Amino acid sequence: MKLFYGLVIHSKSIDDLCFLPNTVLIVDKGKIVCIQENADVNKVQQKHNISSENVVILKENEFLMPGMIDTHIHAPQYINAGFGLELPLLGWLNKYTFPTEARFSDLKFANEVYTRVVANTLINGTTTAMYFATIHKDSALLLGDIAHQIGQRAFIGKVSMDQNSPEYYIEEKGSAIKDIEEFIVSLQSKNYPNIQPAVTPRFAITCSMNLMKTLSELASKYNVNIQTHVSENPAECEVAVSLHEGCRDYVDIYAQANLLTAKTILAHGVYLSDKELEVLHRYQTSISHCPNSNCSIRSGMCDVRRLMEKGLRVGLGTDVSGGFSSSILDAMRFAITVSNILSLSKSEDYKPLNFRDVFFMATLGGAQALGLDDKVGNFEIGKEFDALVVNLAPTDGNLEVWPDESIENRLSKWIHLGDDRSISRVYVNGVEVKEGASNTLRIKRLGSKRKLSEMV
Numbered sequence: 323m324k325l326f327y328g329l330v331i332h333s334k335s336i337d338d339l340c341f342l343p344n345t346v347l348i349v350d351k352g353k354i355v356c357i358q359e360n361a362d363v364n365k366v367q368q369k370h371n372i373s374s375e376n377v378v379i380l381k382e383n384e385f386l387m388p389g390m391i392d393t394h395i396h397a398p399q400y401i402n403a404g405f406g407l408e409l410p411l412l413g414w415l416n417k418y419t420f421p422t423e424a425r426f427s428d429l430k431f432a433n434e435v436y437t438r439v440v441a442n443t444l445i446n447g448t449t450t451a452m453y454f455a456t457i458h459k460d461s462a463l464l465l466g467d468i469a470h471q472i473g474q475r476a477f478i479g480k481v482s483m484d485q486n487s488p489e490y491y492i493e494e495k496g497s498a499i500k501d502i503e504e505f506i507v508s509l510q511s512k513n514y515p516n517i518q519p520a521v522t523p524r525f526a527i528t529c530s531m532n533l534m535k536t537l538s539e540l541a542s543k544y545n546v547n548i549q550t551h552v553s554e555n556p557a558e559c560e561v562a563v564s565l566h567e568g569c570r571d572y573v574d575i576y577a578q579a580n581l582l583t584a585k586t587i588l589a590h591g592v593y594l595s596d597k598e599l600e601v602l603h604r605y606q607t608s609i610s611h612c613p614n615s616n617c618s619i620r621s622g623m624c625d626v627r628r629l630m631e632k633g634l635r636v637g638l639g640t641d642v643s644g645g646f647s648s649s650i651l652d653a654m655r656f657a658i659t660v661s662n663i664l665s666l667s668k669s670e671d672y673k674p675l676n677f678r679d680v681f682f683m684a685t686l687g688g689a690q691a692l693g694l695d696d697k698v699g700n701f702e703i704g705k706e707f708d709a710l711v712v713n714l715a716p717t718d719g720n721l722e723v724w725p726d727e728s729i730e731n732r733l734s735k736w737i738h739l740g741d742d743r744s745i746s747r748v749y750v751n752g753v754e755v756k757e758g759a760s761n762t763l764r765i766k767r768l769g770s771k772r773k774l775s776e777m778v
């Protein structure tokens with residue numbers, strides 16, 4: 323058992339951000355077994371017979387929050403983060419993305435990049451990631467091994483694509499199905515507690531209707547999540563609909579392929595019509611909002627408020643490397659900025675997203691979008707303990723926190739100004755995976771105190 327004591331911040335819903343001072347939270351075998359606000363820590367410690375080395379008392383400038391959830395990230399594109407942003411989506415895919423992803427047939431290369439992306443996103447506070455890998459079955463399995471070893475909760479998507487792709491990076495019609503089924507079976511048979519496969523048709527342009535229909539059957543046969551892209555960029559929308567005869571709009575392509583389910587997450591959704599939103603709502607399909615990517619490759623600005631008002635679950639995605647940053651904190655800031663910009667052309671009663679909304683989206687909202695909210699996303703008895711200790715101490719991080727500042731203002735400052743140095747501890751399923759705010763990455767499960775440069 324481990325006992326945490328101090329300020330706890332989490333969302334009960336989008337409208338209910340809770341600040342719980344002097345709170346005791348007890349974790350047993352990875353799960354939360356006790357939460358007590360305004361508690362006498364010594365009494366609770368004695369009552370549960372917890373030894374001092376298993377007690378974490380947060381400092382005055384620290385708070386405990388749920389681990390953050392990246393609902394859309396391309397692990398192989400990590401190597402491209404920060405360049406190639408001058409082209410819009412379709413040109414960018416052809417010039418930068420497909421050639422890079424093709425290199426992941428090489429397992430040694432995949433091992434290097436995937437170790438870095440998992441380690442660094444954890445350091446940045448991403449305790450759960452919904453990954454796109456590449457079309458290569460073995461390197462996608464390797465990504466699952468690495469996330470398991472380092473200790474991140476993850477969905478791993480072996481990408482499926484059988485048309486309109488370069489000849490050096492495309493699957494044969496026959497092997498596309500065989501490979502994805504083998505991938506799902508192999509990953510599930512490893513019985514990694516926090517790693518699951520995800521069926522991942524890249525998007526409607528690079529997938530035939532036949533492939534998408536078979537993928538939906540496999541997702542249902544093996545009860546796995548589905549992820550793909552939708553309505554990101556005007557040219558993409560036009561090409562997608564023109565390729566799938568008889569489909570009314572972009573969402574209708576996925577509806578006809580039976581890919582819309584309550585376990586499906588679609589990245590972007592910038593240009594969805596009201597009719598399309600109604601269809602997604604009916605299927606309980608969720609959206610990953612990726613504002614950094616939408617700005618960086620100039621796809622457009624997604625009106626998240628509108629999606630939420632239509633009843634959709636919306637999480638945040640970094641969408642590396644359309645998005646240049648693998649940090650969900652960064653995604654939170656971009657989401658606020660995009661929403662502020664959109665509000666300039668809306669009526670006065672339009673409510674742009676604020677720091678409370680994006681905190682929800684980065685935690686419980688992301689968990690809901692991935693269908694994981696029975697396990698993670700906030701602190702409730704019975705849920706798994708995925709958590710961050712955030713430290714706003716002026717000597718340690720880049721924030722100035724004044725003694726008379728309210729807790730709300732501190733959280734707002736952290737969301738706008740914090741960085742990975744302010745995340746001092748990371749726990750997944752009750753296990754600490756990062757210790758100490760430092761640029762030297764200390765990933766316990768890879769051998770203590772090894773630097774990242776020594777790990778790859």
Ligand SMILES: O=c1[nH]c(=O)c2nc[nH]c2[nH]1
Pocket residue numbers: 396411415419524525551554615641644
């Ligand atoms: O942002 C994106 N990144 C991708 O890799 C991709 N593939 C299809 N559509 C995409 N959008």
